[in-house]
Amino acid sequence: MKKILVTGAKGQLGSELSELSSDYSQYEWIFADRTQVTLDNLDLLKTQLNEIRPNIILNCGAYTAVDKAESEKKLAFTVNHLAVELIAKYAKDNNVKLIHISTDYVFDGTSSVALDEEAQTNPINSYGASKLAGETACLKENPDSIVIRTSWVYSKFGNNFVKTMQRLMNEKDTVNVVNDQVGSPTYAADLAKAMILILEAEKWLPGIYNYSNEGEISWYEFALSIQELGDYNCDVGGIPSSSYPTPAKRPEFSLLDKKKIKKVYNLDIPNYKESLKKMF
Known part of the structure; x- marks a missing residue:
């Protein structure tokens, strides 16, 4: 029986994979x-991997505190770059299949068309830089890896x-949300299913793939959909990012082009609203 190691098991994606796992008892x-699996301690991580001896690794663990990464660069790079490099090397040396999760934050947000896997990367914050270093190291150490870039992940698990x-729409009369950052949300349950379908597929084609739900929206429009589905009596206002400054800059446009993953793995990707309804 093949052994699958899921890192970051308590996170959104790890929790969704855990929920799905009972359907895949093989x-x-x-x-x-x-x-x-201690991603911020490389010596310990090496020992842990050697003890677990997995056949497949789904690397969902990451340092994801985008704003905090600006002041905790070393920690962000240890977890998102050096640990990934070590996992990829372990996978290569032990003939282990590896799927590693990356992010739309590897882009600078200046595009006006959906970003495919070949699009120029240029992160504008420390989190994005650490994730780009991780995916680059992953494919360098183990060219047989699959890297999936995703965006705006949410789930019934964790914080999102x-x-x-x-919570805010329950508590407040008015909520303001930025309306000049555009992309598409990803329901973690959909991404978890996609990862398992890749594992179950007859072919394994390494490289970078994009995955998010279908649709092109701003965070403000996403908030309006949440308001509508939850039937909240709360005014939702759209504001520019400049009115809501954060320690880390966000890309203004990071819509991912999903043609490649749909073609190679014949995936049917739901529209964001369909998936949001499922979560509700």
Whole structure:
């Protein structure tokens, strides 16, 4: 029986994979939190991988505190770059299949057309820079890896935009949301299914793939959809990013082009609203 190691098991994606795993009992699943697979301690990480001896690694663990990464660069790069490099090397040396999760934040946001896998990367914050270093190291150390870039991830698990909006719309009369950052949300349950479909597919074609739900919206429009589905009596206002300064800059446009993953793995990707309804 093949052993699948999922890192970041307590995160949104790890939790969704855990929920799906009972449907795939042909695998032995190991859901490792940060104590079982310690991404910020490389010596310990090496030992842990050698003890677990997985056949497949789904690397969902990451340092994801975008604003905090500006003041915790070293930690962000250890987890998002050096640990990924080590995992990729382990995978290469032990003939392990690796799917590594990356982000739309590897882009600078100046595009006006959906970004495909060949688009020029140019991160504008430390988090994005650490994730780009990680995906580059991953494919350099183990060219047989699959890297999936995703965006605006939400789930019924963990902390995310949808849950924050639900809370604020319950508590407040007015909520303001930035209306000049455009992309598409990703329901973590959809991405988890896509990862398993890739594992189950007859072909394994390494490289970078994009995955998010279909649709092109701003965070403000996303908030309006949440308001509508939750039937909240709250005014939602759109504001420019300049009215809501954050330590880390965000890309203004990071819509991902999904043609490649749909073609290669014959994936049917739901529209963001369909998936948001499922979460509700």
